[in-house]
Amino acid sequence: MNRFFLLFAVCTFWCYRVGAQEEGVHQQSTVYEWPTDPLVKQKLDHWQDQKFGMIIHWGLYAVPGIVESWSICSEDWIGRDSTIAYPDYKKWYWGLKKDFNPVHFDPDQWAGAAKAAGMRYVVFTTKHHDGFNMFDTKQSDFKISNGPFAANPKADVAKYVFDAFRKQGFMIGAYFSKPDWHNENYWWPMYATPDRNVNYNIKKFPWRWQKFKDFVYNQISELMHNYGSMDILWLDGGWVRPIETVNAEVRSWGAKIPETGQDIDMPRIAKMAREAQPGILMVDRTVHGPYENYQTPEQRVPDHKLNNPWESCMTLGNAWGYVPGDKLKPAAKVIHTLVEVVAKGGSLLLGVGPQPDGMLTKESVARLQEIGKWVNANGAAIYNTRAIDNYKSGDTYFVQSKEGKTEFAIHLVKNNAVPDVVEWEGNIPAKGSVVKAVATGEKAKWSVAGGKVTIQVPSKLKNNKENPALAFSFVKG
Known part of the structure; x- marks a missing residue:
């Protein structure tokens, strides 16, 4: 048996x-x-x-x-x-x-x-x-x-x-x-x-x-x-x-x-x-x-x-x-x-x-x-959120807060390699918007050119080599 x-x-x-x-x-x-x-x-x-x-x-x-x-x-x-x-x-x-x-x-x-x-x-x-x-x-x-x-x-x-x-x-x-x-x-x-x-x-x-x-x-x-x-x-x-x-x-x-x-x-x-x-x-x-x-x-x-x-x-x-x-x-x-x-x-x-x-x-x-x-x-970028039409750009996914005022970008880290910058097209933050790392609260420098957003990954976020995803919040443009 x-x-x-x-x-x-x-x-x-x-x-x-x-x-x-x-x-x-x-x-x-x-x-x-x-x-x-x-x-x-x-x-x-x-x-x-x-x-x-x-x-x-x-x-x-x-x-x-x-x-x-x-x-x-x-x-x-x-x-x-x-x-x-x-x-x-x-x-x-x-x-x-x-x-x-x-x-x-x-x-x-x-x-x-x-x-x-x-x-x-x-x-x-x-x-x-x-x-x-x-x-x-x-x-x-x-x-x-x-x-x-x-x-x-x-x-x-x-x-x-x-x-x-x-x-x-x-x-x-x-x-x-x-x-x-x-x-x-x-x-x-x-x-x-x-x-x-x-x-x-x-x-x-x-x-x-x-x-x-x-x-x-x-x-x-x-x-x-x-x-x-x-x-x-x-x-x-x-x-x-x-x-x-x-x-x-x-x-x-x-x-x-x-x-x-x-x-x-x-x-x-x-x-x-x-x-x-x-x-x-x-x-x-x-x-x-x-x-x-x-x-x-x-x-x-x-x-x-x-x-x-x-x-x-x-x-x-x-x-x-x-x-x-x-x-x-x-x-x-x-x-x-x-x-x-x-x-x-x-x-x-x-x-x-x-x-x-x-x-x-x-x-x-x-x-x-x-x-x-x-x-x-990173719960703020997960709980109480809702989908948007432009929900993905490359390895970055997007959601918005339930009330629709805040948007979140979540970049999937591949092969345990946290990048220096995160880039995506569309979903451009409002002019003058403060972009923050959800996990650490750090402010992230950002720019936009030709419809592409570039985020400089803050130091605390970047130093976490085991971070599987990077979440950012900003006011919708």
């Missing part, structure tokens, strides 16, 4: 890295519908001020250190040990519940690391596609609070995660998977499970599908009523959607969606959620319409500025959850991505995965602290 775990972990991890870039990630819908509820619009505007968040994937998959949920899905891009029969594999995977005992579970460590990184909102996986619940649901016994961790005072994991991040002033988001591969009313044991979808005809068995819809409604209701103030309901599994939303664009993604669709009655869910949590943002990923309050391109940054609210969800390493030896992205790469995302009008949701014992790895904490050194020093 040790051999199996090792071979499987390596195979699944690398198959996921290669295949899931096309098969397992969510595409981005291009249609957007602005909300009309004043409280939702107010919450959305406040969310757009935050810019940087953490998404936490934690569940059964952390125990063997493999990719989240997908290994139990029978699609041809999934890698598994070919000597293990599929039913036996699912039985083994779901049996990990007896081994999941995170005795060092420390959500304050998570929240502190996120705070140090300069993050301002969190999205926590209350349940992924495998159906294992990280909250004390009364709708299922398949949960962290029904196993070896049950007697722990923090057995209702989600409660303590949300509380820890609230204490740090974060906006709170609950990730919830609409599909549930453990639920017999989604994957009915009477039939095989050929792919990620419901495995029976919901038109032929409407009573069974209704049971599943009620199950989803009741679980979301628990999250909305029993876990304090919520800002975001982040719904994953975009293939669970009404058939009328499956347009040519969705089909072009290669989406494997039954002709019956998989309508779980989002109007009913949203009504309940907003009665319990007025103004909550509904993020029904890729299902364009009134319940996708912001779009969520995954593992990529759009190639142009978007004029509607959006968020790139990306991993700190290669995997969403904990995988031993996962290689983390350099701090400079994350910071450069954050700058580009913000300049294009979006927010960055960065993924980390706690270990099976309940702690973030030392490497993740250190990397987040490294990211935070820059973000916290």
Whole structure:
């Protein structure tokens, strides 16, 4: 079995890295519908001020250190040990519940690391596609609070995660998977499970599908009523959607969606959620319409500025959850991505995965602290900003303050070589404007000739050889 775990972990991890870039990630819908509820619009505007968040994937998959949920899905891009029969594999995977005992579970460590990184909102996986619940649901016994961790005072994991991040002033988001591969009313044991979808005809068995819809409604209701103030309901599994939303664009993604669709009655869910949590943002990923309050391109940054609210969800390493030896992205790469995302009008949701014992790895904490050194020093150029049309010139990105009076130029430093001067075209400071380095407050000499702005990099900024980006503020011209 040790051999199996090792071979499987390596195979699944690398198959996921290669295949899931096309098969397992969510595409981005291009249609957007602005909300009309004043409280939702107010919450959305406040969310757009935050810019940087953490998404936490934690569940059964952390125990063997493999990719989240997908290994139990029978699609041809999934890698598994070919000597293990599929039913036996699912039985083994779901049996990990007896081994999941995170005795060092420390959500304050998570929240502190996120705070140090300069993050301002969190999205926590209350349940992924495998159906294992990280909250004390009364709708299922398949949960962290029904196993070896049950007697722990923090057995209702989600409660303590949300509380820890609230204490740090974060906006709170609950990730919830609409599909549930453990639920017999989604994957009915009477039939095989050929792919990620419901495995029976919901038109032929409407009573069974209704049971599943009620199950989803009741679980979301628990999250909305029993876990304090919520800002975001982040719904994953975009293939669970009404058939009328499956347009040519969705089909072009290669989406494997039954002709019956998989309508779980989002109007009913949203009504309940907003009665319990007025103004909550509904993020029904890729299902364009009134319940996708912001779009969520995954593992990529759009190639142009978007004029509607959006968020790139990306991993700190290669995997969403904990995988031993996962290689983390350099701090400079994350910071450069954050700058580009913000300049294009979006927010960055960065993924980390706690270990099976309940702690973030030392490497993740250190990397987040490294990211935070820059973000916290240059926050004025990130938080509470908005995109402008001329958002880039060479390696320099531009944003403006929310009220529109101040503009920021953020130059990406390449190869750890802080330049003597920074130059860009357009976005010329107002005549007589004082240009300042955001991180140090130093005044920077500047000039303009032929539409090109030249900034002399101040000494303190230049002497920081590890500075991944240089941010300057000035009054708009």
